[in-house]
Amino acid sequence: MSTCRSEPATAEAGTSPARRALTDCAAVIVAYLPFGLTLGATLAATKLPAWVAWASSPLLFNGAAQLVAVTLLDGGAGAVVVVLGALVVSARMLLYAASLAPYAAEWPRRWRWIGGYVLTDPVYALAIGRFGRPDRGGGSRERLVYYLTVGVTLCTAWQLMTGAGVLLGGLLPEWLHVELAAPLTFLLLLLPMLTGRAAYAAAAAAGAAAVSAMTLPLGLGLVVGATAGIAAGVAVDAWRARTSRPKGVRDA
Amino acid sequence: MRELLVLVAIGAGTYVMRTAFLVLARPEPPAPLARVLLHVGPAVLGAIVVPALLAPHGAVTVAGTVPALVAAAGAWVLWRRTRNLPIALFGALALALLTTAVFR
Numbered sequence: 001m002s003t004c005r006s007e008p009a010t011a012e013a014g015t016s017p018a019r020r021a022l023t024d025c026a027a028v029i030v031a032y033l034p035f036g037l038t039l040g041a042t043l044a045a046t047k048l049p050a051w052v053a054w055a056s057s058p059l060l061f062n063g064a065a066q067l068v069a070v071t072l073l074d075g076g077a078g079a080v081v082v083v084l085g086a087l088v089v090s091a092r093m094l095l096y097a098a099s100l101a102p103y104a105a106e107w108p109r110r111w112r113w114i115g116g117y118v119l120t121d122p123v124y125a126l127a128i129g130r131f132g133r134p135d136r137g138g139g140s141r142e143r144l145v146y147y148l149t150v151g152v153t154l155c156t157a158w159q160l161m162t163g164a165g166v167l168l169g170g171l172l173p174e175w176l177h178v179e180l181a182a183p184l185t186f187l188l189l190l191l192p193m194l195t196g197r198a199a200y201a202a203a204a205a206a207g208a209a210a211v212s213a214m215t216l217p218l219g220l221g222l223v224v225g226a227t228a229g230i231a232a233g234v235a236v237d238a239w240r241a242r243t244s245r246p247k248g249v250r251d252a
Numbered sequence: 253m254r255e256l257l258v259l260v261a262i263g264a265g266t267y268v269m270r271t272a273f274l275v276l277a278r279p280e281p282p283a284p285l286a287r288v289l290l291h292v293g294p295a296v297l298g299a300i301v302v303p304a305l306l307a308p309h310g311a312v313t314v315a316g317t318v319p320a321l322v323a324a325a326g327a328w329v330l331w332r333r334t335r336n337l338p339i340a341l342f343g344a345l346a347l348a349l350l351t352t353a354v355f356r
Contacts, residue, residue, distance in 0.1 A: 027338040052256050059263035069262055079258045086262040092296060093269040098285075099292035101277035109275065116271025121300070128293040177348040180320055183304035184327050184344050188337050190297035191328065199294045206295040207302025214303050214310075222299045229295025230288055237287060 017142040021126075021149035028122045029157045031185040034178030036158060039063050040165015046074035050166050057162040061155055062120050065089040066162075091223055096124040103131040104147070106140040111148065118151025125189040126150050132193060197240065202233030318355065323348035 043053035048070060056066040069086040077085075096119055104112055127147050130137040137143045194200050206229025213221035281289065305324050308316040327344035334340060 024337075027341055030338070031341055048255050052259070055256060056259050059259045060266055062266060065262065065266065069259060073255050073258060079254070079261075082258050083261050083265065087265045087269070090262075090266045090269060093266060094273065095292050095296060097270055097273035099289045101273045102279060102281050102286070102289070104274050105277040105279040112274045112277065113271060116274050117267060119270040119274070125293070125297060132293060177308075177319060177323070177345060177352065179308050180305070180323055180348055181341070181345060183301050183308075183320075184323060184341055185337070186297050187301045187305070187324055187327055188331055188340050190294060190301060191331050193294045193297070198291065202291040202294040203298030203301075206298035210299035210303045211306055214307060221303060222296070225299025225303075226292070226296045229298050230291045233291025233295060234287055237290075 017138060017146040018149045021146045022153060024126050024130075025150055025153045025157070028126065028154065028185055029161075031181040032122065032154075032157070033161055033181075035063060035182050036161025037165035037168065038178070039067060040162040041168070042067065042165075043070055043162065044166040046070055048073060054163060054166050057159050060086070060090075061118065061158060062090055062093075063158075088220065088223075092121075092226060093119060095226060096121075100124065100127060100131070100147075103127075103136060103143055107144045111144055115144075115147060115151065118148075118155045120154070122185070122189075123147070123151045123154055125186060129189050129192055198233045198236040201236040202229040205229045205232030315352070315355065319348040319351040322351045 040054070043056065043066070044050050046053055053070050056070055060066050060069065065086045068089050069082055072082045072085055097116065100119070104115065107115070127137075127143075127150060130146060131143055137146060190203060194203060206225040208225075209228035210221045210225025213224040215221075216224065280286075301324075305320045306312060306317060308320045323344040326347040327340045330340035330343045331337070
């Protein structure tokens with residue numbers, strides 16, 4: 001497994017981080033198009049003024065939280081309930097930021113303030129996929145350029161997609177299986193991260209726990225799953241460290 | 253107007269959650285924290301991917317789950333062969349379409 005990880009790095013030698021980021025974004029944008037359009041159509045179908053519902057895109061930049069917030073508002077829920085519900089859905093952002101922080105520590109502070117705004121699922125997945133490599137995705141500056149290019153590109157695309165969805169409504173037929181595009185993209189971003197037993201254990205335990213917690217409201221299944229997965233990864237690492245220390249072998 | 257204010261409040265809250273750790277970042281996090289953070293990526297993505305592919309419309313059904321799992325397997329194989337995300341993604345979606353057509 002570990003031999004695969006260095007392949008892309010050598011193949012990409014000479015490609016600027018911004019260019020690399022744009023290439024990586026292209027497939028993600030296409031994969032997100034169905035979700036963005038559908039979400040836009042869903043926003044437009046609520047009692048809220050269309051522009052207010054769409055404003056959730058620049059304000060939240062987080063499809064799941066937008067869906068929860070606008071649906072609850074549409075159902076007449078109280079402001080506190082809506083805010084708390086949407087914040088629970090967004091709780092994973094804390095994990096994303098904590099996980100990226102060691103790679104962002106040397107970025108100028110103002111860019112970290114700005115970078116936080118564009119942090120969301122696909123931005124995190126692309127960034128950690130790159131920064132988690134043995135070469136840490138290059139130097140600090142390269143990482144910053146990569147991260148900001150991905151963030152700004154996907155953020156802009158999200159505003160346009162959801163805006164188009166508001167205007168066009170639900171145009172995509174169900175037999176296209178558009179609902180699979182986003183999870184398949186995340187699967188493809190996950191595969192390169194599976195570089196050892198601990199990573200497999202983390203992903204598998206997270207998936208199993210998320211499935212068993214699927215009926216929980218407000219996307220809490222994801223939080224439960226992620227917590228279980230992290231615990232499994234830590235446990236496997238600890239177990240391997242105990243059993244394989246004499247040989248000094250340890251997963252990345 | 254009230255709705256917009258609620259959205260602004262949520263936006264401010266999420267912004268704090270997204271930014272706090274980035275702004276307070278240190279190059280070398282404490283060792284126990286670093287051990288935990290190492291697994292955030294695979295864990296979060298596993299928690300997103302597995303339920304979404306096992307129960308595409310929120311429930312396990314033949315019409316929904318079978319094409320999704322076929323597509324996931326296809327994505328895995330294509331990615332191993334090509335290491336190319338767009339090829340693997342669209343190949344997998346095409347497989348899902350085909351599976352649905354066969355099942356009909």
